[in-house]
Amino acid sequence: MNNRQLFLQHVAQTSDAPLAIEMVKASGMYMEDAQGKQYLDLIAGISVCNVGHCHPAVVKAIQEQAASYMHLLVYGEFVQSPQVAYAKLLSDHLPENLDCVYFTNSGSEATEGAMKLAKRHTGRTEIIAFKNSYHGSTQGSLSLIGDEYWRNAYRPLLPDVQHLSYNSFESIAQITTRTACVIAETVQAEAGVHPPAKEWIQALRKKCTETGTLLVLDEIQCGLGRNGTLWAFEQFGVVPDVLLLGKALGAGMPLGAFIASKDIMWCLTNNPVLGHITTFGGHPVNCAAGMAGMKALLAEQMIKDVAAKGALFVSLLKHPSIKAVRCLGLMLAVEFDSFAVNKKVIDYCIANGVITDWFLFAPECLRIVPPLIISEAEIKHACEVILQGIDATA
Numbered sequence: 001m002n003n004r005q006l007f008l009q010h011v012a013q014t015s016d017a018p019l020a021i022e023m024v025k026a027s028g029m030y031m032e033d034a035q036g037k038q039y040l041d042l043i044a045g046i047s048v049c050n051v052g053h054c055h056p057a058v059v060k061a062i063q064e065q066a067a068s069y070m071h072l073l074v075y076g077e078f079v080q081s082p083q084v085a086y087a088k089l090l091s092d093h094l095p096e097n098l099d100c101v102y103f104t105n106s107g108s109e110a111t112e113g114a115m116k117l118a119k120r121h122t123g124r125t126e127i128i129a130f131k132n133s134y135h136g137s138t139q140g141s142l143s144l145i146g147d148e149y150w151r152n153a154y155r156p157l158l159p160d161v162q163h164l165s166y167n168s169f170e171s172i173a174q175i176t177t178r179t180a181c182v183i184a185e186t187v188q189a190e191a192g193v194h195p196p197a198k199e200w201i202q203a204l205r206k207k208c209t210e211t212g213t214l215l216v217l218d219e220i221q222c223g224l225g226r227n228g229t230l231w232a233f234e235q236f237g238v239v240p241d242v243l244l245l246g247k248a249l250g251a252g253m254p255l256g257a258f259i260a261s262k263d264i265m266w267c268l269t270n271n272p273v274l275g276h277i278t279t280f281g282g283h284p285v286n287c288a289a290g291m292a293g294m295k296a297l298l299a300e301q302m303i304k305d306v307a308a309k310g311a312l313f314v315s316l317l318k319h320p321s322i323k324a325v326r327c328l329g330l331m332l333a334v335e336f337d338s339f340a341v342n343k344k345v346i347d348y349c350i351a352n353g354v355i356t357d358w359f360l361f362a363p364e365c366l367r368i369v370p371p372l373i374i375s376e377a378e379i380k381h382a383c384e385v386i387l388q389g390i391d392a393t394a
């Protein structure tokens with residue numbers, strides 16, 4: 001059997017039609033398959049590789065840290081310099097109240113940690129999430145998923161979770177002194193790129209403050225430069241009580257985090273002690289990689305041109321079959337009439353060396369979330385292939 005057959009036989013599958021392309025190398029904007037074909041990456045491993053694939057500084061940091069030490073002890077017992085340095089770097093680039101970092105292995109675990117933290121901090125049980133939101137696939141984070149199709153098969157889920165409409169002022173009225181936390185993506189990604197109205201998210205912040213409810217903003221997909229600022233919330237004039245990070249946080253290695261004030265985070269230390277436990281969360285190699293990635297993001301000023309690059313995509317993606325292009329920085333959804341139309345364009349793009357896909361709650365939208373280092377020439381090429389794909393598959 002070849003690797004593709006072994007993959008289908010022995011690796012657990014989550015769909016009956018995986019892409020099943022065998023990639024053997026990745027660097028910068030490109031991946032290369034076993035036949036030597038190059039692919040321009042328009043989705044960055046779903047918003048993970050913001051600094052590009054295998055950034056040399058990230059590779060070096062991984063090699064050096066792996067040669068010094070890897071796993072030593074479960075999270076939080078030993079002082080591990082990669083964790084300490086990365087937590088400090090993150091705190092230095094966040095508002096004052098977000099100065100205490102709990103590192104996890106994934107975004108879903110960051111969501112889980114934040115929900116537990118909110119329950120402990122407030123002594124309340126109600127959690128408010130939003131329709132068409134995605135916060136992870138573990139059973140707690142799945143309870144927040146804003147779409148019945150995706151959660152129904154796994155009931156019973158967490159009780160006392162409400163799903164309200166994003167960007168709706170009526171939803172804000174439902175937040176009360178019973179509500180432990182409101183969890184929202186700063187920019188709804190899997191819904192097909194929907195930013196919040198500034199007045200709405202500011203009113204949400206105000207109501208959370210009035211009711212003593214923690215505002216948890218999920219920037220697992222939109223953090224670290226994706227929307228044109230280091231943190232998406234900067235663009236809306238709000239600061240969360242808890243920030244969720246993941247994906248690009250590890251610059252290609254698995255790493256998530258929930259970040260709050262030291263005061264709020266302190267409740268995980270008592271009654272019960274060890275209020276949140278992880279063996280591998282904040283693995284030293286992953287923290288070293290993530291920190292090298294974030295330093296490269298800042299030093300190489302990768303965020304500076306993100307808004308202009310997004311605008312270039314929008315200006316080039318003009319076609320009668322494109323119903324809309326929603327964009328905030330380098331997070332774009334290109335909307336077609338149906339999934340059937342979109343899927344044909346996606347298949348054409350992949351066959352012609354451009355990797356893209358669709359969104360969970362917006363299957364009629366083509367996803368563009370490339371590494372932030374994408375060049376003008378690469379944007380032009382990607383748009384040409386997409387437009388050719390629309391014509392070729394009409």
Ligand SMILES: Cc1ncc(COP(=O)(O)O)c(C=O)c1O
Nearest residue numbers: 106107108134135136220221246
């Ligand atoms: C907004 C958002 N939150 C949470 C998650 C869950 O992260 P992970 O897949 O690392 O558990 C994702 C993953 O796609 C996401 O996009």
